[in-house]
Amino acid sequence: MSVLSARLRASFTAVGVPVLACGIALAGLGAWTASGRAGSPPHVAVTKAYVYQSFGSTPETAAFFTLTNDGGSADRLVHIASTDTVAPPRLSEHHMTFSGGAYRQPVDSVTVPAGDGLTMTPHGIDVTVRPKGTWRPGEEVSFTLRFAQGKPLKIRAVVVRPGAQTDRLPRP
Structure with a gap:
């Protein structure tokens, strides 16, 4: 048994x-x-948008967005446009070299995961921009974000000094 x-x-x-x-x-x-x-479509929103003030003779600066996606599927940020820049803004990712140097590498798109989101930072994904003229802290810069699936989003990013507190910025 x-x-x-x-x-x-x-x-x-x-x-x-x-x-x-x-x-x-x-x-x-x-x-x-x-x-x-x-199977629900993506639903991307921007909850924070700011751009660093450029200094000196540096022609470029960076913009940062916090994107949320409370939809049921991921989406991809594929294009960014602005009428306030000399050249089209470019998605880029920061990398560090073994010797401690940093460099930007352009990227074609970034994923905004479903039920989550994407927070751009100076040490990861950001948007490289070339300002028209001189931007001052508190000014707003307009951007249009285009996605692979979702509708384009028109937003305004606040100009801040690099390193400034960004947790109290108004919603774009």
Whole structure:
């Protein structure tokens, strides 16, 4: 009888565990679908937008956006335009060299994950811009963000000094 019991236990373990795991996954997918988010389109919004004031003879500066996506699928930021810049703004990513130097590398697009978002920083993804004229702190710069799936967003970014507190900026 113990041999039969051992075989039944082994069979249950071999079959039961995968069936149980599939049941749990199916229950999770059912809950996600019931919530109405399964397959829903992306819904991207900008909750913070600022641009650094440029200094001296440096022709470029950087803009930063905090993007949220409370939709059910990811989207990609694929293009940025501005009438307040000399050249079209460019998405870029900062990298460090082994010797401690930094450089920017252009990127074609960035993902805005579903149910999450993207926060641009001076040490990661940002937008390289060349201002028309001199921007002063408190001024606003207009941008249009275009996405692979969602509607374009027209926003205004506040000019701040590099290193300034940005946690109290008004919503764009």
